[in-house]
Amino acid sequence: MQKSDWFTRFSSAIATYAGRPITFAMAVATVLIWAVAGPFAGFSDVWQLTINTGTTIITFLMVFIIQNTQNRDTAALHIKIDELIRASDKAHNSLLDLEELTEEELCEFREKYEALARRSRETGKAKVPLEVDGDT
Template sequence: MILAWAVSGPLFGFSDTWQLLINTGTTIVTFLMVFLIQNTQNRDGAAIQAKLDELIRASAAHNRYIGIEGLTEEELDDLRARCASRAARDMPAELLDAADRAEDEADRKARAAAARAVGSTC
């Protein structure tokens, strides 16, 4: 289609109408592709959610998490906070120490990188 448009350019003298034709066509195709991609992503998300729900049902996980994708943003924030609190409470002391050491090491590396960056710009 684009090839036919390009070949027809000299016939129409590369007019504004000739350019408007391809602009309108590409806009319509782009608009339709957005809907197609969004529909595909929605189906993919629903399939993944169904798989996760089945894994929760088949495992020893808490069934109360099935269907949480329908919660409001505030409800999800509250749920995330409760999960983080429970994870921190249930985490063994060795893991907490390891996490603290990893955070300290990351901070040290970031400060060293920042110092190198400042030193190289002077």
């Protein structure tokens, strides 16, 4: 077991739990309880600091958990799409590592595909040739 496995399992569980309706309901209930406690606490600085500190800490930690799950989901999606490109006879293998290209190189590919979409709409054909790296 790798050292990062615990964090992967932990972040997946937290992200799954955080996305459930019951978790949202608990957050709303916490805010309502805090708001109702305001008059009893005299709307004091401590009363305000309690919710501010709690929400700040939770938000700070959730950024890392969400980023971890997003990174893993994105990596898995890239692998799946790469396999579809690799397995398709008509797909261009030059598209396999687009995420590694510079912004300018990505813009060039985007322009080619935008032109392809335009030609397809103009001709009414579902498939029109696309030249990538000199091949069609």
